[in-house]
Amino acid sequence: MSVTKRSLPKQAATSRERTMVPVFKLFESASSEAPAGGLRRFGRFCSVFLGGTALSSAATVALAQGSGGAAVKLFSSTEVVVSSLVVGALGAALLSAVWLVRQRGNMQAETQEMRSALSDAQQRISKYEALIAEKNRRIVVWESGPSKPEFLGQLPPETGAPQQDRDFLAFGRWLRPTSASDLERAIDLLRGQARSFDMVVETTRDEILEVQGRVSGGKAFVRFIALNNLRAELAELKIERERLTHSISLFHSLLDAIEQPVWRRDAGGKLAWVNHAYSEAVEAPTPEKVVEEGREFLGTIARQKIKVMATPASPFHDRVSTVIRGNRTVFDVVDVVVPAGSAGMAIDVSEAEAVREELKRTLKSHAETLDHLATPVAIFDGERRLQFYNQAFVQLWDLSHPFLESRPDNSELLDKLRSDGKLPEELSWRSWKDTALSVYQALDTKTDTWHLPNGQTLRVIATAHPQGGATWVFENLTEQVDLETRYNTLVRVQGETIDHLSEGVAVFGPDGRIRLSNPAFRALWGITADQAKPGTHIKAIEAACAPSYDSQDGWRRFGQMLTNFDDERASLQGTFELYSGLILDYAATPLPNAQTMFTFVDMTASARAERALKEKNDALQKADEIKNDFVQHVSYELRSPLTNIIGFTDLLKTPGVGTLTERQAEYIDHISTSSSVLLTIVNDILDLATVDAGIMQLNYSEMSVDDLLDDVAMQIADRLHESNVTLEITAPHGLGNIIADQQRVKQILLKLLTNATNFAPEGSSITLTCRRDKTDIFFSVSDRGPGIPQDMLKTVFDRFSSNSKGGKRSGAGLGLSIVESFVTLHHGQVTIDSRTGSGTTVTCRIPSGAPAASIAAAE
Template sequence: MRPAGFRKPTGFLAFSTAHLALFAASPALSAPLTSASVASAAPYAIALGAAGFGIAATLMAVKWRRIAEAAHRRSTDRLGTMRAALDDFETLLSGMPEVTIIWKDAGLEPSILGPVTEILPGETRPEAVLDFRAWLETGPAKDLADRLTDLRIDGRTFEISVPARDGRIIRAAGRLIGGTAVVRLRPSGATVEPPLQGDALTRIPSLADAQAILANLTIPAWLRDKDGLLVYANAAYLHFTRSLGLKGERGTAPDIFDVKTRERHIRSLEDASDTIALTEEHATAGKLDLVLFPLSGGSAGYCYLPQARPQKAEPERTEPDLGHLTTVIDALATPVAVFDKGRRLTHYNSAYAEFWGLDVDWLNTEPDERAILDRLRTQGLLPSEPDYRDWRAKHLMSYALTAPRETPWYLPDGRCANVIAAPATGTGGVIYVFEDMTERLALETRHNALMHVQRETLNALTEGVAVFGTNGRLKLHNPRLSLLWKLPMNALGNHPHIDELTQAAGETFPEDGARIWRELKQGIIDLNPTRSDTKGRISRSDGRLLDYAIVRLPDGQTMMTFVDVSESANYERVLKERNEALIAADKLKDTFVQNVSYELRSPLTNIIGFADLLASQEVGPLNERQRTYTEYIRSSSANLGLLIDNILDLATVDAGIAQLNTSVLDIETVVEKAKAGLSAASSGSERPVDLEVHIARDLPSFVADGTRIVQVLYNLLSNAARFSDPGARIWLDVSARGDRIVFTVEDEGVGIPEDMRSAMFQRFEGQSVEGRQRGAGLGLAIVKTFVNLHGGTVSVDAREPRGTKVTVIVPANTQAALNAGE
């Protein structure tokens, strides 16, 4: 009995189980395991393992093969289904009474589906439907070919009805589906009567259809098969051959041309692929005018009998011979070429040879036009066309023209030629005129680009622009004009008269719109040649301010511009008021500073007097701490007095009343006064410094304001002391540089960062460096002010490795320098 969940081993598992049982049942293998027994059993184990692996691999390969075969059967079945569906679709298309032409690629032959007999009765070749001239009239065939070209190149769809040669109406519809050009041709059931007169014979679609038409002609006509053998001749042809005494073999109609002449005709038709007209010299009948045209399965032709040729008109009505125009053609600078009805070059001028770069000797051989086109294409001078043969065939249709035709040729070398093809009256040929349009197109392109830029520039202007002609009508405008005066653009586009604009402005702005434009009208209609341009400002009732300008243009027209300056005028008014307020505040500040500074000097004088009295100990002895406090009072009072003096000095300079009291100075005395001021200001200070003074010898006589120079040196020294460590050294050097005196103050303090140097000489710029406040920020401002009064300069530089260097350069004779500057 099997336990629950037991399954019979299958496949490789069953095989392995059987081998294990065999292994266990073998007496040799079931013996107790020893080293010798293990060694003897190893080959068996390896063999069994290899056999098991091979069997497993075989089973897996069989399984994969079955899966692959099943997939192959499914693919084959699906492919068969798809082929059957495709056959069904093709059968359906073939059963439909229409022909479908599919161009999957411009360089490949198209696929043609459907019964061709619906379009060409009796025709079995699908490609025959592509020969439009075989079953359509010349005009509809060309129209359909042109539409097909536009479809394949530009993707232009079409749906037209064209008359077939047998009288039926064919519906032609072209579409671009997924990049593939598809054309459907379907008979509509309607018919028209085919024309049977004149040159309609050149449009016979097939031999069977042509026979019915040729039978009605009164001139000799015939049909030939594709080998050139005569297969049909009408009654006029038979009568003509009998009059010539020609007889055919075994009752057939005789051929009026020999074998070589017929072969030449066939080659000419194959090269032309269209109707040709030529003249043949017959041994018996004389000169015959022939017209040959290709047909489906052969060709047809007819000729004029010697007595049946068109009679010449009266001499006074005869068209002039083209040969008479040779002299005129040669004198023209425009390239001209004349081809006869056989497409041979008969006349050309030197401009034609130069334009195309053709050899004159070769042109004198009267080459065929096709040979000329082929040579030009080889030289890369013709327009780039994907289908050259089709393009050439369309061009050679010029020989069937009844009126001039113009076609632009865009040549690869950048030139553009307007090709005018006109029928040569009386010769059956074509006259080509090649008009070089390159310069004109370039001028038009530049003109259009200039006009485009002008229009875009005009539209982008923030000014409203209006240009009026001499008749008072609006010639040019931009959208800004419509926006400023709230006039509709469509009304402006109708070139209204200025009176109409005046009326429209009156409706938009009833209060003053009409009045404003009536005043502006006077500047527009004034045609006085001496009148000048005018400008002004308009204050409109809606609160807007418009600046206008009326400018007379060189061509007599008048341009008017409007600029909305409402916001700028408001800004100008606000700025003007603010400027006036700032000026008043500045004057008030100066007055306040002067008054306060003078008021501060009285109590400050009392403080300094009493501090000096206490320091002199006339009122009693002071202990050490009292003396220290007294020195602090005297030092702070001196600094405060100096600050007040600085403020008064700056106020005096700002008021423009500062003057220099120049005199001859002793530089050593000036330096000593500055040192004394520094010592007085630093008395009682915890930051004494070591000042070293170096005065050069042979200094020139120094003429300056001694008080100002002392104040400059004092401010520089005190500024250096403020930023120096206790006991640090400060250097003051005085030297000469030409006719100038140079004062240099150097310290080894913390230095001034580069980004703060530009603000050092600004007033009230009290920045701190490494926690050290520079004070009220007036010291260096005073230095710069007084040095500038003397006509000198101040510069600040970093000192290596530490510290700052300030250089003051003033003229040695300040009074003379200032007089020379004035």
């Protein structure tokens, strides 16, 4: 068996070298970055791992090479490599297990140490928090960067500091505004630029806190410390001192910047401080030079006067004259005295006084001018109070002078006008008033229209003053709006009227061109709207109308009338006969502004209508004559037989004729009563017919009212007895005489009394009341009957309108009609007052004097 020597492949050696290089590099990296303990443990692991790998590799190489240089082929190169890797992996796993066991023990020991250290740290933190968290101190801690703050401790509640963490940093809610702004600025600088601070702040409860800001370990600490009494008092004094120092410096700067001389004296009366205006007034280079040299601004007499009059309770205030730069000037001097000295100020009022006087004269002149204006004006000052008003304003709103002189506020004035019902009713009064009063903040003039409840329309012009206040001007547009509305309505009505007229209308201007025409004009002449459109010359109109009629003179005369230069333009009238059979009446009427209106009336239809009306009128007159003749004839023919019947009935009642049986006597009574009623109706109809015909004349005579009432009472007595009704006459003594138709007046009263007797209940009474005034006499008849329903009151005076419901007898319904006719003939008036269930009262007013001539009835 031959043994062949073969060296390891070069490629395998190279692979081992590649495998070992990263492991050594990993060791170097771990040794440079890991901590000391971990580095040592990792080094041991790598050494064992590399040692095993090296041994296996060496064994593999030794087995591969034979002794004495002879190569024995026991394993192949691949088997050697695989065996080396397996042996190395087993060694590495063993060593890793040993290393992990030792590492676990080390980690448990370190964990125990860390827990002990954490417990100690927590105990120290609790001790520190207990030391910090006292009731007079609170600490706010911010981590670096944006983070939520941490709060430690609390401040006493009496300081006003919030106890809740979320409210504590809202410094503006519990600190004074100045302290809050200064503290927020200091905290921003502390967190942003690590700038420490120490300051004292005031709470809203006037408590003092000391605030310290520090930076430590990348954290910002702000401590709020509630001071004890002594330290708080010291801090308050410090704050007060700083405040007074700033105030004095501010007031010195302010007084030094104004143009009025200001000075301050010590207790001995010497100048201690002056401003620049004082030094300029006494012509000194600097205020210090004035104090050093003691230059006085006022004269000796003025200073002595101030010294005598000025007291701590009553400062000196008066006008003082002095010389400034060679000019006599008047100053308004104010000097205040205190135990430590005095201070004064002088205001140059020379120019102001002249301006004030000029302003007074100007305002007086303007007030007089505005007071004579017919336009209402009201001026309000900067406080919105009424400063001026003219008489037109008083008349417009009808306000009392005491109220206006009290200088009411503008809002108060509007409320007063609204409560009096003089302003328009608005759905949102507050919004409307705020809009009206916004003129005080407006830059431009505001104009509004008010429609008042009394029907007036006002244009309200409100202008704000640059110095405050506003001027209100109320322009009455009622007449203007009314005229404008009426004009617009008139124009529309005229246009509609002209367009709907049956007469043709055309209006031409002085240049001979048509201005307007209506459809009737175009229809009568048979021309189109385009031929008669506005602006068409009369020559074209003449040519368009020429085929409609025979004569050419009409339109030619129209053209001559439009274009002539006569001072007075005469009217033209005439008639056109058209080929169509129409007859047109024309009229040319001059209008203002040198215009001329032509009207054309279709007389054909008018003539036909006139003939028809005449025929109808003749027929009506003939019918009326026939009616009057019929009434008179029938009345006469009825009256004669009725008179005979009544006469024979009365004759049958006489004992000389013979004795009648009871039934015959009853029949005779019925005949007599019916005949009397029928005669009354016939007489009434005849009277009404006479009145309607206009032929009734009144026979005026002078009669005594007392005799008239007695006569009427006697004539109605039988009727009252039959109805079991009594009559009460109420009339003052000495009513005097009346000039009237005695028969007709008596007939009026009898009709009223008969009507009242018919409706009065049995056993009741009716009242006849008579009174008179300077010119008229009044007769009133009242009953206690059922009354007249309201829906029938309008028809009680109608003829043959009978309301027999509730009455004892039914009639023809002519009584009240005759009363109204006779009273009207006397130029009087009849009124009726009735309510259902309350009776009826009829009142007649008759003039007591005679007319100048005999009065004839008119239809």
